[in-house]
Amino acid sequence: MFREKIKVFDCTIRDGGLINGHQFDDRFVREVYKALSLAGVDYMEIGYKNSKRLFSPKEYGKWKFCEDEAIAQVIDGIESKTKISVMVDVDRVDIEDVKPCKDSPVDMIRVASYVKDIDKAIYLVNHFADKGYETTVNIMAISRALDNELTEALQQLEGECKANVIYLVDSFGALYQETVEFLIKKFKSILKSKEVGIHAHNNQQLAFGNTIEGIIHNANYVDGTVYGLGRAAGNCPLELLIGFLKNPKFDIRPILDLISKEFIPLREKMEWGYIIPYAIAGMLDEHPKAAMALRNSDKKENYREFYESLVGDDLD
Amino acid sequence: MFREKIKVFDCTIRDGGLINGHQFDDRFVREVYKALSLAGVDYMEIGYKNSKRLFSPKEYGKWKFCEDEAIAQVIDGIESKTKISVMVDVDRVDIEDVKPCKDSPVDMIRVASYVKDIDKAIYLVNHFADKGYETTVNIMAISRALDNELTEALQQLEGECKANVIYLVDSFGALYQETVEFLIKKFKSILKSKEVGIHAHNNQQLAFGNTIEGIIHNANYVDGTVYGLGRAAGNCPLELLIGFLKNPKFDIRPILDLISKEFIPLREKMEWGYIIPYAIAGMLDEHPKAAMALRNSDKKENYREFYESLVGDDLD
Numbered sequence: 080m081f082r083e084k085i086k087v088f089d090c091t092i093r094d095g096g097l098i099n100g101h102q103f104d105d106r107f108v109r110e111v112y113k114a115l116s117l118a119g120v121d122y123m124e125i126g127y128k129n130s131k132r133l134f135s136p137k138e139y140g141k142w143k144f145c146e147d148e149a150i151a152q153v154i155d156g157i158e159s160k161t162k163i164s165v166m167v168d169v170d171r172v173d174i175e176d177v178k179p180c181k182d183s184p185v186d187m188i189r190v191a192s193y194v195k196d197i198d199k200a201i202y203l204v205n206h207f208a209d210k211g212y213e214t215t216v217n218i219m220a221i222s223r224a225l226d227n228e229l230t231e232a233l234q235q236l237e238g239e240c241k242a243n244v245i246y247l248v249d250s251f252g253a254l255y256q257e258t259v260e261f262l263i264k265k266f267k268s269i270l271k272s273k274e275v276g277i278h279a280h281n282n283q284q285l286a287f288g289n290t291i292e293g294i295i296h297n298a299n300y301v302d303g304t305v306y307g308l309g310r311a312a313g314n315c316p317l318e319l320l321i322g323f324l325k326n327p328k329f330d331i332r333p334i335l336d337l338i339s340k341e342f343i344p345l346r347e348k349m350e351w352g353y354i355i356p357y358a359i360a361g362m363l364d365e366h367p368k369a370a371m372a373l374r375n376s377d378k379k380e381n382y383r384e385f386y387e388s389l390v391g392d393d394l395d
Numbered sequence: 396m397f398r399e400k401i402k403v404f405d406c407t408i409r410d411g412g413l414i415n416g417h418q419f420d421d422r423f424v425r426e427v428y429k430a431l432s433l434a435g436v437d438y439m440e441i442g443y444k445n446s447k448r449l450f451s452p453k454e455y456g457k458w459k460f461c462e463d464e465a466i467a468q469v470i471d472g473i474e475s476k477t478k479i480s481v482m483v484d485v486d487r488v489d490i491e492d493v494k495p496c497k498d499s500p501v502d503m504i505r506v507a508s509y510v511k512d513i514d515k516a517i518y519l520v521n522h523f524a525d526k527g528y529e530t531t532v533n534i535m536a537i538s539r540a541l542d543n544e545l546t547e548a549l550q551q552l553e554g555e556c557k558a559n560v561i562y563l564v565d566s567f568g569a570l571y572q573e574t575v576e577f578l579i580k581k582f583k584s585i586l587k588s589k590e591v592g593i594h595a596h597n598n599q600q601l602a603f604g605n606t607i608e609g610i611i612h613n614a615n616y617v618d619g620t621v622y623g624l625g626r627a628a629g630n631c632p633l634e635l636l637i638g639f640l641k642n643p644k645f646d647i648r649p650i651l652d653l654i655s656k657e658f659i660p661l662r663e664k665m666e667w668g669y670i671i672p673y674a675i676a677g678m679l680d681e682h683p684k685a686a687m688a689l690r691n692s693d694k695k696e697n698y699r700e701f702y703e704s705l706v707g708d709d710l711d
Contacts, residue, residue, distance in 0.1 A: 255607055255639065256572070283635050284597070288604025291571055306671075318671070319599050322678035323571065335698035338671055343696050353623075353669070355634070355654055362638035380659050382651035 081325040084299040089115050090124040094309035098349055101126055102140035108153045110341055116159035117333035124164040130173045150184045162186035169196045180211030187213040194224045197232040201240040208241035217246040222253040222364050233269040244274045244300045252282025252312055252361035256292040263296040276300030279315050282361025286315035306342040311367035312357035355382045363389050397641040400615040402437040409440040410625035414665055417442055418456035424469045426657055432475035433649035440480040446489045466500045478502035485512045496527030503529040510540045513548040517556045524557035533562040538569040538680050549585040560590045560616045568598025568677035572608040579612040592616030595631050598677025602631035622658040627683035628673035671698045679705050
């Protein structure tokens with residue numbers, strides 16, 4: 080028996096874009112959008128809405144900026160019920176760049192925020208909601224949030240914020256399912272009027288398991304990416320989510336085709352997935368950036384040395 | 396705070412041997428044993444005790460037979476508290492080949508059995524227990540066990556069997572954590588005098604998550620393999636288990652070294668891990684043999700066709 084409220088949210092192109100500077104070409108993005116549409120996936124996140132004053136279009140691909148015209152072009156002519164989302168980082172968006180929803184191909188805007196920036200996130204979300212968008216707040220690095228500060232942030236979100244959904248984001252792939260249960264229950268206990276979502280990273284091969292744990296405790300928005308593509312260890316594999324969920328509207332076949340034709344060749348050119356330095360970063364609750372640097376060095380398989388470098392910091 | 400009763404059981408060489416006909420050379424096995432010993436792992440399973448009347452030593456490596464002399468030689472001179480285990484399949488062992496424990500380098504014998512063969516498993520276990528070995532029964536293909544038959548088998552094990560530990564084995568990598576919880580609670584409710592163990596397969600990237608789920612519900616014997624090595628999708632990665640458990644006796648560093656030096660090169664020659672046909676077999680609760688055959692064919696990346704072949708059987 081399925082839970083109709085569960086929405087599957089794909090962020091392949093957005094999170095995968097963190098590996099390649101958002102340089103996916105239009106053909107590839109169209110293939111992903113086609114497959115997601117055929118598979119019945121509810122949302123596709125295509126990139127970030129970043130300010131061109133802060134980031135150079137010479138350095139980054141178009142999915143770091145997600146101009147309406149670029150999106151309209153890439154989805155043109157494809158029959159679909161899959162909604163389009165873009166992500167916004169606090170302090171990196173020019174809000175005047177965002178047109179009213181009725182004039183845009185974008186349906187949803189998700190605002191990524193640390194707990195400390197929650198006031199800024201609420202300001203942004205309310206602005207976008209007033210322009211007609213579905214909105215979410217994605218609370219990043221949740222494994223490092225202090226409980227009292229998280230409580231206050233959630234109370235503010237419940238009281239002041241127009242977002243439909245509040246996500247917990249395990250940015251470091253550090254959570255085990257007991258903590259997922261604790262956090263989702265905490266979110267649900269405060270966010271009486273909102274849905275809760277989960278965005279997991281796969282450093283310890285727990286992205287899918289933790290997402291199921293979220294579903295068990297009534298998270299209804301679940302993020303995945305095709306073949307787990309995403310920064311560092313990547314994300315919850317969308318194909319596993321589709322295999323798990325029982326809603327008959329989902330069809331795994333187009334995703335299988337997409338992986339065969341596009342993602343197996345892509346994996347030869349881009350690295351993501353279960354790789355020991357990312358696992359180490361996850362179990363130590365660290366940002367993956369040091370592990371990513373290691374993977375681009377000639378010490379990429381020196382795991383012990385990398386481990387010692389992370390546990391060796393002097394603390395007082 | 397750690398739970399001292401939790402025992403970490405490595406089956407790298409035994410389950411990995413199912414990929415290569417148990418042909419690991421002595422040097423490799425010694426390196427694994429050394430690293431496990433330094434890491435504080437409680438048990439190492441080295442292979443099967445199979446009858447040479449049933450399997451040819453010309454076709455299979457020595458770890459399919461695990462003669463005492465071969466084991467004694469491969470662990471000779473290595474300081475270690477890690478106990479040695481061998482696995483026995485119902486109907487494939489000559490029990491007269493098994494010497495008394497006091498004359499053997501083997502500490503534990505695990506008997507693998509389907510529910511239907513539980514009487515045979517009990518007979519074998521009691522025989523080995525009488526010879527002085529620690530013993531377990533590993534109930535295979537648990538995702539296909541009928542509840543009433545499983546209940547009866549567990550009652551028999553509790554009443555008639557000398558095994559110290561009863562394992563649930565998710566042979567097909569098909570379980571989600573809700574069913575793990577259900578099964579472990581069922582095991583614990585009947586097996587009042589025994590410990591419960593879990594051996595998971597990683598078809599759906601759930602081996603580690605399901606093992607944690609087992610631990611949450613008081614399974615105290617947990618199986619892992621280095622870098623997840625094992626048939627098809629492999630097993631719960633031992634390095635993740637060691638990273639998760641809090642017992643200070645464990646040290647992850649020797650396992651990290653072992654992966655760097657031995658398993659990264661090995662992965663170039665042997666295939667295991669998260670591969671879509673194994674994921675499909677897992678989500679459809681099927682034996683991996685069809686997926687393994689696919690991976691050895693020229694259609695190895697034809698995922699949709701493979702999926703259709705598994706869901707397409709006519710049933711009445």
